[in-house]
Amino acid sequence: AQSVTQLDSHVxxxxxxxxxxxxxxSSSYSPSLFWYVxxxxxxxxxxxxxxxxxxxxxxxxxxxxxxxxxxxxxHLTKPSAHMSDAAEYxxxxxxxxxxxxxxxxxxxxxxxx
Amino acid sequence: xxxxxxxxxxxxxxSGTSVKIECRSLDFQATTMFWYRQFPxxxxxLMATSNEGSKATYEQGVEKDKFLINHASLTLSTLTxxxxxxxxxxxxxxxxxxxxxxxxxxxxxRLTVL
Numbered sequence: 001a002q003s004v005t006q007l008d009s010h011v012x013x014x015x016x017x018x019x020x021x022x023x024x025x026s027s028s029y030s031p032s033l034f035w036y037v038x039x040x041x042x043x044x045x046x047x048x049x050x051x052x053x054x055x056x057x058x059x060x061x062x063x064x065x066x067x068x069x070x071x072x073x074x075h076l077t078k079p080s081a082h083m084s085d086a087a088e089y090x091x092x093x094x095x096x097x098x099x100x101x102x103x104x105x106x107x108x109x110x111x112x113x
Numbered sequence: 114x115x116x117x118x119x120x121x122x123x124x125x126x127x128s129g130t131s132v133k134i135e136c137r138s139l140d141f142q143a144t145t146m147f148w149y150r151q152f153p154x155x156x157x158x159l160m161a162t163s164n165e166g167s168k169a170t171y172e173q174g175v176e177k178d179k180f181l182i183n184h185a186s187l188t189l190s191t192l193t194x195x196x197x198x199x200x201x202x203x204x205x206x207x208x209x210x211x212x213x214x215x216x217x218x219x220x221x222x223r224l225t226v227l
Contacts, residue, residue, distance in 0.1 A: 004156075032214055043117060044206070044218035051214050090157065094214075099145065101208075101216060103157040 002027045004093050006104035014112045019078040021107045023065075023091035026072065031093050033074040034101070035065055038088045047089075050074060061085070086111045116140055117209050119219035126197055127227055133193045134222045136207030142187035143209035147216060148180075151204040163190045197226045 007022040025031060032051045036044040048059025055067040061084075065076045074091060091104045116139040126132050136146055146163045161182055163169045169182040179201075181193040190209075194201055202225050208216040 036218070041122075041220060043119075043220040044208075046215060046217070049214060092157075099162070099210065099213070099216075100159055101147075101157075102159075105154070105156045 002029075002031065002093050002095055002102050004091050004102055004104040006091055006107050008107050009105065010108045010110065012110040012112055013081045015083055016080050019063075019076070019081045019085065019109065021076040021089050021091075021109065023074045023076065023104060024072055025074060025091075025093050027093060027095055029095040031095055033065075033067060034092045034094075035059065035063070035074075035076050036090045036092065038090065040087075044090065047076070081109075081111050083111050083113065085109060115211060115215075115217040117207065117217050117219040119207055119222050121222060122220060123223040123225075125225045125227065128198055129196055131193055131195045132197055132224060133191055134205055134207075134224075136190045136192070136209070136219055138188045138209040138211070138217070141209070141211045143190075143211055144187060145210045146184055146190040147208045147210070148182060148190075148192050149206045149208070151206065151221075157206060160192075194224065197224070199226045202226045 003026045005024045034049045035047040038044045048057045050067045058064045063078045090106045092101045118137045120135045148160045149157045151157045160175045161169045161171045163182045163184040165184045171177045184190040206221040208218045
């Protein structure tokens with residue numbers, strides 16, 4: 001069985017300050033981990049993915065995430081928030097060789113001008 | 114690249130009627146497409162996996178006779194909600210896969226059953 005927990009349903013940060021969106025996972029196998037972003041009326045867009053290569057993964061729009069097996073975490077970070085980052089962010093997991101994605105409940109990111 | 118569309122984006126129907134939702138991969142061929150459902154304040158939940166030319170594989174608790182999936186071509190999968198009831202009101206999202214690790218998602222279809 002696999003699961004994902006997104007600890008914060010809503011995060012607010014000021015423009016220009018760092019962003020941290022938390023994700024913890026549970027998996028019996030070697031997982032692949034993903035972060036997706038969804039803007040209103042748009043489909044989920046892949047930000048970045050971890051698939052057993054480098055533990056620090058860089059994605060689009062300046063986001064990155066670090067896979068920490070000891071902490072079973074895959075937190076998403078960005079050094080400086082931009083107004084356009086306001087969106088819903090979802091962390092998901094699939095087990096190696098298993099294509100099924102399991103999603104967390106999502107985190108809504110609000111950027112304060 | 115890797116764009117997935119869904120039609121319609123929203124639909125309202127009467128209880129007891131059937132609704133068809135289309136999912137298309139616009140610029141790539143997808144041997145596998147997935148259908149998800151999301152209720153308010155809940156996570157996206159996989160309903161079924163659809164492989165081109167074969168029967169869909171449904172997740173536990175999803176009625177295959179109620180949610181009919183057809184994946185007749187490498188760019189089109191359809192989900193038909195048969196005899197819809199108000200409890201079927203939800204946000205339905207499809208995705209298509211073009212490499213082993215990555216799914217590309219459509220914008221979703223909001224279904225409201227009166």
